[in-house]
Amino acid sequence: MKKEELIRIRYFENEVKNKRAFLRNEFIAKSKNISDGEIKKISIGDLQLLFNLYDKYFFKNYFKENFRGKITFSLSKRMTRSAGKTIVPRINASLEEDKQKYEIRIGINFFFQYYELDREKLVAGAKTEDPLHALFMVFEHELIHFIEFYVFGDSSCKNKRFKETAMSTFSHKDVSHSLPTNREIIDKSLGIKIGDKVEFSYEGKIKNGIINRINKRATVMVLDKGGNYIDKYGNKYSKYYVPLKGLNKI
Ligand SMILES: [Zn+2]
Structure with a gap:
């Protein structure tokens, strides 16, 4: 197989x-860390x-037999x-192949946290079955980037060329993923997010307001005529820092 043929591969779905x-x-047979669809541990050797x-x-085996550059993981x-x-x-594109680096x-958290949210997880347009399947799909996407860089000297998954190559090589129908992100997992586990109306008790009184920020504690803005904060409508607020456990969504 010649270099140019890498982007002309056509496999049926x-x-x-x-x-x-x-x-x-x-x-699965050869990996030292992964023995089924779950990923609890992974090494560079696995990649x-x-x-x-x-x-x-x-x-x-094009890369084993012909590629003279260096690819690391x-x-x-x-x-x-x-x-x-x-x-x-x-500078890669202007270098001899044996001096090129890729x-x-x-991002391993996506695979470790795969099961934290119970919903459909798409990668490159496919419903993934488990973390290993998701890893394969992500890896395939990156392989198309790698091959584009190698053959053309540039790559973007926003472009038609990328989408066509990903489709014909790996049957990818999309270029994004919906794997759970950290932010989404935190929001979900607390059941609250920025903008939510909440109530909490403060010095024995129930107060209610709107979540403005979430760190270790939530910042809640509570309507208050004597407050120091003012919004664009002229409403005044006081700011409260409330432990996340002390909040109830209303
Ligand atoms: Zn991409």
Whole structure:
């Protein structure tokens, strides 16, 4: 297979499903950390293994046999919105292949926290069945970024070219995910969010107001003629810092 052919791969949807199923079996058999669909622990070695398997099942070992650049993998606990990221130095495109560097970074919290919310979780347009399936879909998305950077020197999943390549290679129908984010998990577990009306007791009296901020405590704005805060309608408020446990939604 030639470099240019990487972006001309066409698999039918059922072929993709078959390949992914074989890949999953082999991954589970070889991973030291993952033994079923759940992800409790993951290493950089797991991502390297995943890359080698995608190369084998989807790219006819093109990368093993021809790629002379360097691809590395990393895990991040700080990614709050993207579940994956492909990082390429700006000068890459002007370098000889053997000097090119690529990095795929995975935001691991999304997979550790997969079950924290009981709802449908889409990745790249597919309803995922478990954290491992979600990881595969995110990884596939990043592989398309990687291949675009490698072949064209740039990549954006907003572009038509990306969407077409992701569709023909992996049957991806979308470029986003709806995996639970930290923010969403916190909001859900407390049952409150910014803008909610709440009541709480303060010095023996019940007060009610609107949540303005949530940190360790919530900031609640309570209507008060003598208050120091004023909104654009001229209403005056006092500010209260209330422990989250002391709030009731109304
Ligand atoms: Zn993307």
